[in-house]
Amino acid sequence: MDNLTYGIIGCGMMGQEHLRNIALIKGARVAAIYEPDAGMRAASANACAALGLGEPRKAGSITELLSVSAVNVLLIASPNYLHLEQLEEIARIRPLPILVEKPLFTDPADAPRLAALRAAYPAPIWVAMEYRYMPPVTRLIEEAEAATGGVKMLTIREHRFPFLEKVGDWNRFNRNSGGTLVEKCCHFFDLMRHILQSDPVRVMASGGQANNHLDEAYGGEVPDIWDNAYVIIDFASGARAMLELCMFAEGARYQEEISAVGPKGKIECLVPGPGRFWPAHLGEPPVPQVIVSPRDPKGPVMVEIPVDPQLLAAGDHNGSTYYQHARFAKAAMGAAPIEVALSDGWWACVMGMAAQQSAATGQAVRIADLPCAAGLL
Missing domain, CATH: 3.30.360.10 (Dihydrodipicolinate Reductase; domain 2)
Known part of the structure; x- marks a missing residue:
């Protein structure tokens, strides 16, 4: 792929910080968002338009989001307890490169599910440990x-x-x-x-x-x-x-x-x-x-x-969200390794x-x- 076209899963406060930083990545766009909360869904769609990321389709499910053919990379910024379930759903339907927010799982009993995902997922998955990049x-x-x-x-x-x-x-x-x-x-x-x-x-x-x-x-x-x-x-x-x-x-x-x-x-x-x-x-x-x-x-x-200052204005993490996205972009396009596996x-x-x-x-x-x-x- 030459440019990243995102599908965003979860567009609350942190998801919208991600949008502001994706907008700083040359050529990046957002083709679809899945956000169940109506207020956050509207705010994130408006943010995409204001940031020059396009006019994303407001998907009603992950399945619908994955059906948008333009989407070639995913961001998961949903509540913690949904991360593993959503990763598994993506793996079943259409495995794409993913940047997934931490933590990967919240219940110790779910560790074997993560092990199975890790063994079988065919595309890059980067875990969002952005503190490394402050x-x-x-x-x-x-x-x-x-x-x-x-x-x-x-x-x-x-x-x-x-x-x-x-x-x-x-x-x-x-x-x-x-x-x-x-x-x-x-x-x-x-x-x-x-x-x-x-x-x-x-x-x-x-x-x-x-x-x-x-x-x-x-x-x-x-x-x-x-x-x-x-x-x-x-x-x-x-x-x-x-x-x-x-x-x-x-x-x-x-x-x-x-x-x-x-x-x-x-x-x-x-x-x-x-x-x-x-x-x-x-x-x-x-x-x-x-x-x-x-x-x-x-x-x-x-x-x-x-x-x-532009990076400080884009989020609450001392510019690290941008630096993380810049590295993830290279990994998703096959030009660099995953740094946080x-x-x-x-x-x-x-x-x-x-x-x-x-x-x-x-x-x-x-x-x-x-x-x-x-x-x-």
Whole structure:
């Protein structure tokens, strides 16, 4: 194929961010959308027209979307619990290259279904782990080995805003999202594996719901989604990593802070949250930073990593959604390999599920003991 013509499955808030970034890919168009919510369906169709992506057909099902012959690539940005089912439906009807939002699955019992899909799907599937592509995070990844002499300790801190409102409030309940440590934090578990180039062997976690959504009710149910956690992970290489999550800390200057330390020194990156949430009275939002702190000679060196304002305007993820799409476009056209494979998405989910289990039981969890890890090891 010479150009990408998308079919979009799920056009809520994140789906519309994808549309704004697809519009930045030369030659890309949208031929069909499937979005059950009428308001989001209309908004996404209007966005396609305004962005120059065409006038997409508003499909009433995935089957109808796949019947649009112009569609040659797919984006799945639907609620978490639908991802695997929709991948299976596409595999049965018309397998095309897919960029699928995380997490790949939300129920540990569904791991064998993902294994079957992984073994049989004939086209590229890229899992949307866009945090890899935030410019300051990418810089840290590129320089971590040289700066540290081999990472032995990796810490990721995210202090951010509570979960936003989604269509049908699906993200307020663990049964729909997989739990916070799957829904939100699979990004960070993916980063840990990617930076350390090693697989996890043991997970210890503590987490819960301390503040957010406790005064809400949906159909008589109070949300059960967690808003804070600590997770410690031992890796096969001997390295260890920690995640610190707080989702009632949107007053922080930086949203993500990542540090990697080894025998030669330390490298860290500081990443601000979405610019639209930065208080206007404080002036311009912070600029991302990367800081290298060698042990000898001592002396931290800080470099600002500004992000293209056009990319910042296109979404809430520091330009990473665009960089992800640009790489996926090459992979979908056969010009580059898939960088975030189904196995990467699977590992990230399994790590999140192990963390959920550890926090719920108070016990460390060995990855090898998890049924959902079968086929990984």
